[in-house]
Amino acid sequence: MFEQSSSHSFFRLRESAFWATAVEQTLKQYDLSLRHSSVGGCLFSEQFEAEGFIDQQFCSLIWSEATRIADDPLLGLRMHRVFSPTAFNTLALAASASPTIGDALNLLTRYFPIVSTQLTLKVEMQEDTVQLLLRPIGETHPQHMASITGYLARYFTRIDLDGEGLLFAIQLADHHQLHEHSCKQLLKNQVVSFADHYTLSLKRALLSKTLPTASSLLLPKLTEILQHMLATLPSSALSEQVKRRIHLLLGSGDISAERVAGPMNISQRHLRRKLSQEGTSYEQLADEVRREAALRMITDGQLSLTSIAYELGFLDPSSFTRAFRRWTDMSPTAYRRELSKKSPAAS
Structure with missing residues (x-):
């Protein structure tokens, strides 16, 4: 924060x-x-x-x-x-109540600031894999980065109930290489490599897999708790301030960086520079807000897909469909259809 x-x-x-x-x-x-x-x-x-x-x-x-x-x-x-903070346990519980592994990943990245304000989780989709990158904000201590890598590795291992290798590789910072054997033991013998950053690699094909722990009853209540935790922080990371402002502007037709920067009394250029220091960009945050809003609106079922597209500021429904496929590997129609199939069996 x-x-x-x-x-x-x-x-x-x-x-x-x-x-x-x-x-x-x-x-x-x-x-x-x-x-x-x-x-x-x-x-x-x-x-x-x-x-x-x-x-x-x-x-x-x-x-x-x-x-x-x-x-x-x-x-x-x-x-x-050894120890798991309540904030992480709450986030993990909510993620596990999500319909699919992909939904759980989206929820983790959205609400991660309640666990730590010193880094962001960035998702990069590749052909067969999903890279979850831990991007430090400011001068984040290496031990802090390593601890969060451990918590995330444990979470993705636990939700892989069928042992399909959801989490198949982990990259740790170079200085861990001196203790390679111990690192593998602590991470349950995962494939561990070393680079200048921390990254978890997930199987993209498993993102659409339904979670046995999914609960349509608990998820809204847990999400409400997460929203409250995020909103009641005395002050939040600049990226969170920007995302909240974008949320307010959705549907207005103008979610430009200039319009967001104005009420914050900083220039658009300064806003972009500060976001870069947090390891993100204005365009990435706007994309995240649109994704979160799209998932929420489709799940609510109150608006048509065409209405959702325009509400999110897309020029036409086809642009929305392309963006939604990039976010979820599914079309909005297919996603809504899957939700309707799961609804009767949801707990």
Whole structure:
């Protein structure tokens, strides 16, 4: 999350304080505590507990100090096997209630800021695979990146109930290569390679597979909780502010970057530069908003597909159909048909 200065030209990235608790819980397996550390102890104050958020630099300090006292370079990657934050559990539960694996992936990427504001999840569709890229925002600590990679790997492994190899490869940052064998053990012997980024590779053919855990009763209620969690953050990442503004402008016929930047008291050029620093772009955010709105409107069943196309600002229904195929590998008509088939059997 970002706090804006009065000049609107500086954004201070803040992270949810539960990450400090998660690190503290992980350290318990070493019989250690940050509270006994001269560096980390100062962060566990009454003010810290009350605020619920910490600056990114303090979050990184916690990670660095925990890594030092545990003497474990794989502390972050080990965390998912020791402790799971409630925010991630809530998001994972909602995703698992989605109709298909693809829907679960969409929900994960949409609401991931409630888990961490220090990175974005970017989905890249390829011919046979889906690449889920973890893009850091600001100076995200490597251990933080590794911990989230572990949580996501565990989630996709768990929803692959038939063992079809949904998650078939993971890329970790280069510095993990010194501990390749341990990394594979911690990630359940997944195919692990090393690069300058963190990426999870999924089988694209499985995105349309129905989740046995799908629940048309629970999903709306869980999604409402996620929306509330996202909306009640004191201030959100710039990308989230932009997406909220685009949502408000949908149906107006003008969702240009200029119209979004105006009420934020920043120029269109500055807006694009700040979004680039977050690892995204205005066009990508607008595309995400349209995708989310399209899925919601089709699921609601109140509007015709033609009406939805124009409501989302497409020039014609065929443009909407092309975009929807890119998002879901299905036409809007086929998607609505699939929903109607699942509805009677939904729990």
